[in-house]
Amino acid sequence: MSSAYSVVNTLHSYWAYFTLIILVIAVLNALTGYFKNKDFTMAKDLRVSLFALIFTHIQLLLGLVLYFMTPRFDAWQTGGVMGDSLLRLILVEHPVTNLIAVALITIGWSKHKKEVSSKRKFGKIALFYGIGLVLILLRIPYDIWLA
Numbered sequence: 001m002s003s004a005y006s007v008v009n010t011l012h013s014y015w016a017y018f019t020l021i022i023l024v025i026a027v028l029n030a031l032t033g034y035f036k037n038k039d040f041t042m043a044k045d046l047r048v049s050l051f052a053l054i055f056t057h058i059q060l061l062l063g064l065v066l067y068f069m070t071p072r073f074d075a076w077q078t079g080g081v082m083g084d085s086l087l088r089l090i091l092v093e094h095p096v097t098n099l100i101a102v103a104l105i106t107i108g109w110s111k112h113k114k115e116v117s118s119k120r121k122f123g124k125i126a127l128f129y130g131i132g133l134v135l136i137l138l139r140i141p142y143d144i145w146l147a
């Protein structure tokens, strides 16, 4: 097992905690702002949403690099990816679901910027980041992550 793979795998594995925590904070913050009709502030609300966006993008980049480094990638040559639930999760479901999730989060960020009212800004973040977070949580390889 190459050491470069181990480094990227470890980074992707630990960065996931920060990404998920900041995403949960951003979604809860947006829901609170939306339902309590708060003002959308630069100092807090914009910053929390932007941090979540940046952390998610870094996680995505690490994932993309990891994809081509993992020894599991060889299974595309040897075969049997779709018939093996762990290989299918790691090589297909997890990457595809997370690419969609990060795209949704990025769309949510762009859409919130075009809104003028605080309520609609919070609404866009809550909806798009919320769906993105749920998608990510649905397809994490928990067995190898928490092992």
Ligand code: HEM
Residues within 6 Å of the ligand: 009, 012, 013, 016, 019, 020, 056, 059, 060, 062, 063, 064, 066, 067, 070, 071, 072, 090, 091, 094, 095, 098, 099, 102, 136, 140, 141, 144, 145, 146
């Ligand atoms: C953006 C949200 C993402 C999150 C929160 C996330 C999280 C995780 C976690 C927690 C693991 C288990 C790590 C471990 O073994 O300890 C993992 C594994 C993996 N992830 Fe991601 N990931 C994300 C995106 C991606 C993307 C977009 C790709 C590829 C395009 C990717 C590729 C991989 C691969 C290949 C593994 C397995 C590596 C191996 O065990 O050899 N991830 N991911």
